[in-house]
Amino acid sequence: MKKIVSLIGRTNVGKSTIFNRLVGKNKAIVSELEGLTRDRKISEISFNNKKLDLVDTGGFFSSKKNNFEDLILLQAHEALNSSDLILFVVDSKTGLTPYDKDLALMLRKSGKLVKLIINKIDVKDKGNISTFNELGFKESIAVSAEHNINFDLLKRYLSSFADSIESVSEELINVCVLGKPNVGKSSTINSLLDQNRLIVSDISGTTIDSTDVQIKWKKKTYCFIDTAGVRKKNKTSEKEEKISVIKSLESLQRADICLLLLDPTSFMKDQDMTLISQAKSVGKALVIGINKSDLINKEKGKEIKQIIDNDPLVKKIPYFFFSAKNKTGLSKVMKFIESLERKISLNFSTNKLNQILKKSLEKKSIPFRGKFKPKIRYVHQGGKNPHIIIIHGNSLDKLDKSYLRFLENRFTSEICPPGIQTKLKLVSSKNPYN
Numbered sequence: 001m002k003k004i005v006s007l008i009g010r011t012n013v014g015k016s017t018i019f020n021r022l023v024g025k026n027k028a029i030v031s032e033l034e035g036l037t038r039d040r041k042i043s044e045i046s047f048n049n050k051k052l053d054l055v056d057t058g059g060f061f062s063s064k065k066n067n068f069e070d071l072i073l074l075q076a077h078e079a080l081n082s083s084d085l086i087l088f089v090v091d092s093k094t095g096l097t098p099y100d101k102d103l104a105l106m107l108r109k110s111g112k113l114v115k116l117i118i119n120k121i122d123v124k125d126k127g128n129i130s131t132f133n134e135l136g137f138k139e140s141i142a143v144s145a146e147h148n149i150n151f152d153l154l155k156r157y158l159s160s161f162a163d164s165i166e167s168v169s170e171e172l173i174n175v176c177v178l179g180k181p182n183v184g185k186s187s188t189i190n191s192l193l194d195q196n197r198l199i200v201s202d203i204s205g206t207t208i209d210s211t212d213v214q215i216k217w218k219k220k221t222y223c224f225i226d227t228a229g230v231r232k233k234n235k236t237s238e239k240e241e242k243i244s245v246i247k248s249l250e251s252l253q254r255a256d257i258c259l260l261l262l263d264p265t266s267f268m269k270d271q272d273m274t275l276i277s278q279a280k281s282v283g284k285a286l287v288i289g290i291n292k293s294d295l296i297n298k299e300k301g302k303e304i305k306q307i308i309d310n311d312p313l314v315k316k317i318p319y320f321f322f323s324a325k326n327k328t329g330l331s332k333v334m335k336f337i338e339s340l341e342r343k344i345s346l347n348f349s350t351n352k353l354n355q356i357l358k359k360s361l362e363k364k365s366i367p368f369r370g371k372f373k374p375k376i377r378y379v380h381q382g383g384k385n386p387h388i389i390i391i392h393g394n395s396l397d398k399l400d401k402s403y404l405r406f407l408e409n410r411f412t413s414e415i416c417p418p419g420i421q422t423k424l425k426l427v428s429s430k431n432p433y434n
Contacts, residue, residue, distance in 0.1 A: 004082055005158065006055040007117075008107070009089035010099045014119040017145035018089060019043070019056035022155070042212050047159035055083065080107075085161055086114045092142065093120045096131045104135040115157065116140035122147060172214070172223040173341050176255035178279060179227075180271045183261045184291040187324040189213050189224050192333060217334045220341075224259075225251045252278070256385060257285045257340050259333070264296045264304055264321075268311070276313055283386030283421045285340040288319035289333060294326050318418045336419075343417050344385040352415070353379045353389065360410045369398045377429075386423045387416065396426040 007015040023043045041056040080086065088107055090100050107114050116137040118129055121144050129142050141157065143150040177185045192215055211226045252258055258279045262272055267290075279286050290304065301321065308314050318336055322329030357379050366374055375394045382390035389411050404424055411422045 003084040003162070004053045004055060005085045005087060005161070006057060006080065006083040007087050007089055008057055008080060008103070009091075010097070010103065013089045013091040013094075014145045015089050016041075016056055018087070018117065018119065018143070019054060021145050021148065021151055022054055022158075042214075045158070047155070047162045050159070050162035052158065052162050080110060080112070083112060086110075086112050087117050088114050088137070089117045089119050090132055090135075091120050092118050092129060096134060100132075100135065104137070108136065117154070118142040119145055121149060172221050173257065173337075174223045174225060174255045175257045175259055175337055176225045176251045176284075177227060177259050177261065178252060178275060179261035180263075180275065183263045184324045185226050185261055188259075188261065188289070188291060188322075188333065189215075189226050191324045191327050191330055192224070217338065220338075222334075222337065225255060227251050252282050252284065255284055256344060257287065257337055258282075259287055259289055259337065261289050261291050263292055264290050264300060265292060267304055268307060273313065276317075280313075280421065283423050285344050285385055286317055286419050286421070287336045287340055288314065288317050289336075290319060290321045291324055293321040293329065294323040316413075316418055340419050343420050346384070346387070346415075346417075346420070348381050348387070348415050350378075350380045353381065353411070356411060356414045357391075357407075360407055363410075364403070364406055367400050367403060369400070372398065374398045382425055386421045387411075388423050388425050390425045390427055392427050392429065394429050396428045399426070 007019055009015055019041065022045055024045075043054050045052050045054050086107055088103065090096070114137060116132065116135065116139070118132055118140055121129070121142045129140075132140065141150060141153050143154055145151075177188065179185050193213065213224045213226060215222050215224055260275060260279055262268070276288075288308070293301070296304075308317075308319055318340075320329065320332040320336060322332055324330075357376065361376065366376065372395070374396055376391055376396070377393045379389050379391050382388040389408075391407075408422055408424050411424075412420075416422055
């Protein structure tokens with residue numbers, strides 16, 4: 001079983017920067033603003049095929065009161081309780097504070113293994129490192145996360161800690177939970193977990209970073225990615241919020257399945273349509289969950305069904321109603337995701353694909369471009385989720401876009417179950433006389 005390593009410290013000591021440095025990519029949002037990390041972020045790191053779960057937590061003791069401070073503290077305490085190793089991060093430039101002393105006392109009482117990490121040193125100024133001896137930890141590692149100083153020491157320490165970890169890890173099915181703010185993304189994941197794993201509130205924009213949460217279902221592990229609510233561009237003026245929108249769309253790229261949540265009380269508004277278009281353009285398996293079904297009556301439910309069944313943008317996407325708050329219909333969430341997971345690896349014979357191509361060409365011939373007409377020779381499958389259909393022929397770059405959409409829709413309707421999409425890739429033969 002993988003062991004858990006948690007970064008714990010007061011606000012703005014550089015935990016997210018250390019997390020990103022160890023993970024090797026910008027997974028956590030880093031900013032000079034306090035309190036930006038609200039939920040726990042978890043990422044797997046490995047040392048010689050030995051796996052650890054690294055957890056980035058919200059900071060203890062924010063210098064200014066905010067609406068989420070109590071919830072952030074609860075999350076940090078839960079991370080502390082579930083951890084095998086604590087990396088206690090302090091700030092060399094700020095120096096020792098009363099908050100650091102209070103945290104050190106709490107960590108010693110926890111009985112957990114603790115390693116003191118003194119962050120924000122640089123080559124010229126080692127900072128007030130000796131002052132942290134007062135905290136009572138025998139050993140420490142002084143690093144600069146920003147400038148990558150002494151991270152080899154930290155990695156060696158983590159590698160030695162991981163010696164007892166098994167090298168085999170389970171393959172995860174990634175599910176990106178997408179939706180506009182306050183549609184109930186975190187509540188849905190919490191209800192599936194049956195625990196308050198993510199911070200949930202009525203205030204729009206609570207989740208400002210993407211958070212990974214693992215859920216077991218019928219002997220399989222699904223990694224649910226809770227994303228920030230995606231607003232309209234003119235409402236994302238804050239730099240950090242713009243970054244969170246980008247990260248939401250990045251999460252969609254790395255997902256196997258997209259669970260797009262809609263609110264029936266403000267159904268299919270412009271932002272919903274934009275999100276659906278973005279999800280379809282990425283091409284991953286897609287299912288729509290209509291949360292807050294407890295807030296609508298049967299007539300409203302029928303009206304929503306008619307909209308989905310008749311709107312060409314969504315009519316072939318599977319959908320279901322549920323209530324995360326009342327925990328009704330939750331089994332549908334996992335059943336639809338499980339169903340899509342079985343279908344994203346479908347194989348299609350080249351013969352069947354070319355029969356579809358032949359019928360499509362007979363139904364609608366390739367349009368001329370002036371006096372010239374592109375030629376399609378044959379097709380075959382080139383990828384999965386989305387299912388890539390590779391088209392071979394001559395001068396395919398001159399094919400009309402509307403005709404390409406026609407072909408894409410034909411292949412999707414003929415071979416793909418609801419929620420699965422196809423994408424076309426054009427390969428033109430070279431002219432030997434050029």
